[in-house]
Amino acid sequence: MRAFDAGKYNSARMSILKVARMGHPVLRARAQALDRTRIKSPGTQKLIDDMFETMAEYHGVGLAAPQVHEGLRLFVATLDSERGDDDGEHVALINPEIVPVGADMVDDWEGCLSIPDIRGRVPRHYEIRVRAFDRHAERIELTAKGFPARVIQHETDHLDGILFFDRMRSLDTLTFLDEYSRYWVKSDED
C-alpha cells in the first residue's frame, strides 16, 4: 500500500471543503464507482488532496467523498493502531471492497464528522481484507485489524449511505462529547 505522496502536497492549491451533516440526503445515497481514467483525472486528484486537507482541519481519522457532497466511492483515512496519532499512514481508497477475516466482532467508540460532538459504541469486524484502487489507479489489497479496520468499515459504510448509528446494537451508549469525557472515557473496558 502506498503512503500518501507528500511530494504532491501543495497547500497553496488545496481547499477545505464543507462537510455534509446528518440529514443531508447525500449521506444516505449509494455512491458511484470510479473507473481508472476518472481516478487519474485532475478533478479527482484535487478532490483527494482537498479531502486530506479537510480531514486534517477537522481532526478526523477518515473522510468519505459523500461527506463532502461528492457521491463517489472514495475515502481518505489515517491508518494507525494508536488512535489519534497524526503519524499514521495516509491512504486514499477507491471502490473499496471489504471481506471480513474470521468471525470476531469488537465494540468500540466511534464518532463522525457528519454527526458532530456525538459518540457511540459500534460493533465492527476485528479483522478485514480490503481490495481497492489507490489514488494512482493501482489495484491494492491490504489487511487491517483493530482500530484501522474500524475506520475502513466506517468509511466504506458512508459509500453505501450507512451511518454509524445504523450499526449500533442499541442506542444506550449514544452520548454527547462532553458527557463522553465525563462519564464514559475511563470505563472503556469491554
Ligand SMILES: [Zn+2]
Ligand atoms: Zn463518518
